[in-house]
Amino acid sequence: MNNDKRPSLKFFAAAMVGVMVAPLIMLLGPPIMVETMYFDKDHIVLMTPWSNFILLALALVLIIINLFLLAWKRNKIMYILTGFLIVASVICAIQSTKNYTSIHDTGVILVHYGKEQHYDWNDFEQIIYFYDSSYGGLGQYEFTLKTGEKFKIEETGQFINEVRNLIYRIVRENNIVYLEQPLEK
Incomplete structure (x- = not known):
């Protein structure tokens, strides 16, 4: 059996695993994160807007692109580019947790990118x-x-x-x- 340990194959395999796992993370990630981070027993309903799913999908796509780029070529310019893509994917992933809508006994709370509007x-x-x-x-x-x-x-x-x-x-x-x-x- 061939025990080829080239980095490009490892990055390509990681990218393929990411392609297979990303849809599951995209569908389950935002509701689980919002329900966990903003849990309050007084909520009647806590909803995750579609923008959270889109931002998390973008973050995962950027990570997968990163892995494919590193599988293709590894040089100084590529490392700088992947560094920027990693920062962009982290920002998108963090922003995907900042939006939610809550209906509870005291009123309605709309949170959009950290800006909270509370209506009694x-x-x-x-x-x-x-x-x-x-x-x-x-x-x-x-x-x-x-x-x-x-x-x-x-x-x-x-x-x-x-x-x-x-x-x-x-x-x-x-x-x-x-x-x-x-x-x-």
Whole structure:
């Protein structure tokens, strides 16, 4: 058996393993990281936005590109380039943990790249739930503040009936107008 230990083969093999494992990490990584880092028992639902998945995917692609580049050629310029790519992938991976949306008993928290916006339930004028009438379709909530500002939160698989009922109960307790409308496609 050939015991060739050339570095290019090791980098190529590592890149191929990365290609096979990356989809699993991309799908499971962001929700696990957000649920672990921002866990609070008062959360009704804690959601991971798609930007986290995209940033983690970018970080993993940069790592895989790094490994392929090192398998192809190793010289001073390539080491400098891979150094920059490693820094970029670390930055993307860190930023993929900085975004989340939380709905809990005291209000709604939107965190986008470290900028946190906290809205108490008494800040809302109305909430409209746009439901998808197709089987298994996910709807979205449109929150309207008393200042007129609006934002939407799309349902994910975490919005089970219990979560919807808790949101509805909190809305009724705080005398917020709650409407349900079909989602227009």
